[in-house]
Amino acid sequence: MTELDNLTEAIVRGDRKEAVRLTQERIDAGDEPKNILAALVKGMDIVGDKFQRQEAWVPEMLIASRAMSQSLALLEPLLVAAGIKPEFTAVVGTVEGDLHDIGKNLVAMMWRGANFHVIDLGTNVPSDKFVEAAREHNADVVGLSALLTTTMPAMKATIEKFREANLPNTKVVIGGAPITMEFAREIGADGFAPDAASAVGLVRELVGKA
C-alpha cells in the first residue's frame, strides 16, 4: 500500500486529522499535486460507491467530504500554481418557489467531493439567476432541484431561459422527489439524477470527460 493509498483510506474513513497530515506529508515529499488530488477524489468515489450500495450513511459521507475539503485547502495553492483546475464547474440551486434544500445540498456535497467547482445559489432561485451564474462562471453543468409538484413548472421555465440564453456548453440536469426521467425529457433537461450519489456519474457522462 502506497502513501497515497493511505491518504485515500483516510478519506474513506473520514479521518480528517490523518487525511490532512498525509496530504501535508505528500506535499512536503514533493509528490505531484495532481496525484495527491487523484488520491483524494478516489477516496470520495469509494465512499460514493459504498453509499450507492447502502453500505454508508450520509453522515459518514459528510465526514469524508469534510476530510477531503480540509486536505484540498492545503493542496489548492499548488493546484492553482500548476494550472490544475477542478474537473467541472457546476451551479446548483432549488428552483423558484421551493425552499427545500437537503437534496440540493447532498448533490453539492457529492460534486465537491468529486472535485467539481460548485456554486451553490441556495433555495427559491429565480430562473434568471441560474442563467446569470452559469454565464458568469462558465458552468459546465447546472443542477436544478425541486421537491414540490407545484414548483416543477419552474424547472421548465428555467430550462427555457437557458435555451433562450444560448449557452450550448452548459448542460442542465434536474432532480428531486417528484421528478422522473419522463418529466426531464418532457421539459428538455439534459439529464436526470434519481439520487445525489448518481449525480456525479451523470455529469461525467454528460460532459464527456469520464
Place this chain on the structure above:
Amino acid sequence: MTSFRTLAIENPTQLLFGVSPRPVTTRSGMRIGGGLVYPELNFTLPTMLVTEQTMPEVLRHYTEIVTEATRRAAELEAPGLLLEFEALPPMTENPDWGMDVVHVLLDGIEKGESKYGLKAALRVTPNDTREMIRPPRMRSGALYENMLALFERSAAAGADLLSIESVGGKEVHDEALVSGDLELAIFGLCVMGVRDMRFLWTEITGIARRHGVHPAGDTACGFANTAMVMAEQRLIPRVFAAVIRAVSAVRSLVAYECGAVGPGKDCGYENVFLKAITGCPMAMEGKTASCAHLSPVGNVSAAMADTWSNESVQNVKLLGGMAPICSLETLIYDCRLMNEAIADGPEAARTLRDWMVRSDARFDPQALILTPASAVRVARAIVVAPNPYRAGIAAAREAIAILSDAAAQGACKISDREAVWFDRMTDTLDDLPSDEDAFIERTMAQVDRSTFVAEDYLLAERANA
C-alpha cells in the same frame, strides 16, 4: 402558559383511537376525540403554477374537490368530514389568493351541509413562509405579516381549526440530520424551536381567541418527517430518525402549552406522545397517506388517531375518479372499521389497536417508538424534565433505551450497522452539560450563525458573547 408536569393519559391501555380526555367540538357538531374517528381530507393542485393568471383555474380545482368530497362523504354516510386546506406558498404570500380558496371551501362545506346534512369543518394551515428568505426573519417582515393575515382572515371567515407546520430551528436542524448530530438536533428542536414556538403560538392562540375558533396544533414535519424520509431513503439510520421523533415532541408540545387544543396536525407523528401528555385529540396519517409519502408506520399511526388523514393528494384523475375523492373513500372505510371497533366496546377497540401496533412495531424502530407503551414512556420522560432542553435529552435517552432493549431481545429488526448508533448517540448525550445556559453557550460557539438571526431566537447576547 400551561406547563404539563403530569400525563393526561398514564396508562398505555387508555391510549386509543377516537377517544381523548379533552375532545374538541366543531361548529357543525363534530366532537373530535369524543368516541368517533373522523376522516380528514387534504388535497393539493396538480402540477401547475399559482399566479394571478392561474387563480381562476386554481379555484376551479378547489371547487371541484369540495363539491365532490362532500357528496362522496354523504353517500358513504361519514359521521363527519374534516377538510384541511394546507395553503401553497403563493397563497400565504398573497393572503387574498389564500382567502379566495378559503371562501370556496367554506361555501362548499355549507352547501354540503344544507344539501346532505353533512357535518363538516375546515382546518386552515398557512405556510410558514418566514423561511423564504435566508436567514429567515422569524418575528417581523412582510412574509411574517402576510402569514398572520391569512390566519386572522381565515379565522374571521369561519375556519374551525388553525394549524401550521412551523419551521423555527430548521435552519440548524437540516445540518444536524445530514451530519447525524444529535447535539445540534437538540439545539434546533429544544432551544431554537421551542423559543420560536412560544412566540408564534402565542400569536396564533390570540387570533383564535379573538374569533372563537380552535388553535389546533403544529407538527415537527420539517424536522422529524424529514428524518423519516431520509431514513426511508437509507440516507440516515432509522434508529436516529426514531430518536429525533421522540425529541421533536418537546418542540411540538409548546403549541399546547400556549393554548392549542387539538386536533394536532396530521403529519406530526409525535402526536402520540402529545396525546398522552395533553389529552387533546390528534390527527394522524399512515397507510392512507402513501399517496403523499411512504412511511414505515402505516398501521401503528392509526392506533391513537382522532382524525385520520391522507396528508395530501393531487387533484388528478385516477380510474376510480379524481384522486382526492378516491383518497377520501379509503379514509372513510378506515374510519368505519375503527368506529365499528369502538362501538363494540373498549376491549374490541383495543384488539384492533393492538393489531395495528404489532403489525408494524417489529419491522421498524420508527414504528416501535410510536406504540402506546413507548409513547407513555417517552411522554413521562418529557413531563418530569425541568426544562425543554433537559426534556429533549430525556426523550432521546428513553427512546434509545426502548429501541436498544428491543434490538437486544430481537423484538424489532435493527441491523448491526444501525445498532452502533445507540452507543454513538448515548456518547453524545453523556457529553452534554446538564445546564441549559452552558449548552447554549457551547453550541452557539460551534454553530453556523450565518444561517439564522440570533435575536429572533432571543440568543443575541449569546451570539455576541
